[in-house]
Amino acid sequence: MATSKELAERLAARFPGLVALLPEFRGETAVSVGEAGRIVEVMAFARSDLGFETLLDASGVDHLGKNPRFEMVYELYARVSGAYLRVKTAVAVEPPELPSVSGVWRAADWHEREAFDLFGIRFTGHPDLRRIMMWEGYPHHPLRKDFPLAGLPTHDRRADVAPLEGGPFVTTPGVKTAVDREPRSKG
Numbered sequence: 001m002a003t004s005k006e007l008a009e010r011l012a013a014r015f016p017g018l019v020a021l022l023p024e025f026r027g028e029t030a031v032s033v034g035e036a037g038r039i040v041e042v043m044a045f046a047r048s049d050l051g052f053e054t055l056l057d058a059s060g061v062d063h064l065g066k067n068p069r070f071e072m073v074y075e076l077y078a079r080v081s082g083a084y085l086r087v088k089t090a091v092a093v094e095p096p097e098l099p100s101v102s103g104v105w106r107a108a109d110w111h112e113r114e115a116f117d118l119f120g121i122r123f124t125g126h127p128d129l130r131r132i133m134m135w136e137g138y139p140h141h142p143l144r145k146d147f148p149l150a151g152l153p154t155h156d157r158r159a160d161v162a163p164l165e166g167g168p169f170v171t172t173p174g175v176k177t178a179v180d181r182e183p184r185s186k187g
Contacts, residue, residue: 001080001081001082001083002050002081002083003081003083004028004029004083004084004085005024005029007029007050007051007052007078007081007083007085008021008029008030008031008085009021010049010050011031011042011045011046011050011085012031014045014049015033015038015041015042015045017034018033018034018035018038018042019031019032019033019034019042020032020034022086022088028084028086029083029084029085029086030085030086030087030088031085031086031087031088032087032088032089033087033088033089034089034090035089036072036089036090036091036092036098036099037098037099039072039087039089039098039099039101040099040100040101040103040104040125042087043074043087043101043104043105044104046076046085046087047104047105050078051078051079051080051081051083052076052077052078052083052085053077053078053079054076054077054078054079054105054107055074055075055076055101055104055105055107055108055111056075056076056077056084057073057074057075057111058072058073058074058075058101058108058111058112058115059072059073059111059114059115060072060073060091060114060115060118060119060121060143061073062119062143062144062145064144064145064146067093068090068091068092068093069091069093069096070090070091070093070096070119070121071088071089071090071091072088072089072091072098072115072121073086073087073088074086074087074088074101091121095120095122096119096120096121096122097121097122097123097124098121098122098123098124099123099124099125100112100123100124100125100126100127100129102123102125102126102127103125109126109127109128110132112126112129113126113128113129113130113131113132114132114133116129116130116131117131117132117133117134117141118133118134118141118142118143118144119141119143119144120141120144140152
């Protein structure tokens with residue numbers, strides 16, 4: 001059975017100049033796809049020819065201040081060989097967009113919707129690209145690093161700006177109990 005590194009080398013050999021091996025980090029193997037527009041082609045080969053039949057995760061990363069700002073990271077698993085592979089690709093900034101891999105792995109559907117909702121990354125060819133956490137019409141993307149901790153105001157009267165004290169927004173511990181700090185915990 002092939003190791004993660006051997007499979008990554010085969011992927012890089014199949015796409016010379018497009019797929020590059022990244023330095024091993026904590027025993028994990030990763031590659032970079034240099035042209036996000038060809039991510040579907042690379043992923044289809046990884047699945048059909050290298051045995052990465054499972055997409056474990058796909059997540060957006062915001063590298064605020066760098067160009068390109070956004071990156072998508074895909075975690076793949078090959079059950080037969082037990083190999084894991086991390087695939088990274090930079091995403092164009094204006095607008096942040098790349099092709100959907102939901103045609104390669106159905107599991108990508110919700111992961112891509114999450115990245116769209118929280119980072120604003122659009123996935124062309126996605127079968128149902130709409131928000132899953134924030135409400136339709138919400139104009140912001142809360143996992144972007146330039147999104148303020150306190151949140152941003154919205155025209156929706158049902159939504160309040162997040163309190164800076166309580167829940168996941170605690171910045172400094174106070175003298176209040178957790179129940180008193182967290183207004184959303186009250187019935």
